[in-house]
Amino acid sequence: TIGSSNSYVLDSNLPALTKTPKRTRRSPSGAAKRTPLWDDNGVAALFRLRYKSQLSARFYSKNNADKKTAYVMLAAELSVATEKEYSVAQVQDKDSLRRLLNSLRI
Known part of the structure; x- marks a missing residue:
């Protein structure tokens, strides 16, 4: 087309594009931390x-x-x-630990 050019004009009213920082995996500040729940009765x-x-x-x-x-x-x-709260991840971790210990026995 006549009069068109490939140059672009920056609009000063638009916000500048900046990199947003990566989000880290943190638990919410109000969340309770994982406490050790495994006692002899729990394992049994x-x-x-x-x-x-x-x-x-x-x-x-x-x-x-x-x-x-x-x-x-x-x-x-x-x-x-x-009468304690166990998550699926805790149960799987304990089960994988048992399998590891059994594989190490001679």
């Missing part, structure tokens, strides 16, 4: 529910969604049995 209840209850068969499923559901159910049952 975890292993009893995990290996000697009706839930144990669910952990051998080939379907990962079924295994995830089993961990949710295990955390709920453990919380009821011990």
Whole structure:
């Protein structure tokens, strides 16, 4: 087209583009920190529910969604049995620790 140019005019009314800082993963300031909940009774209840209850068969499923559901159910049952709040992550961490210790035994 006649009279068009490829030069661009900066509008001084627009805000300057700046990099926004990356957000860090922090828990909200009002959130309670994770406290150690594992005592002898909690560990015993975890292993009893995990290996000697009706839930144990669910952990051998080939379907990962079924295994995830089993961990949710295990955390709920453990919380009821011990009257303490356990998350799925805490239960999985404890179970993976047990597997690690068993693999190290000679």
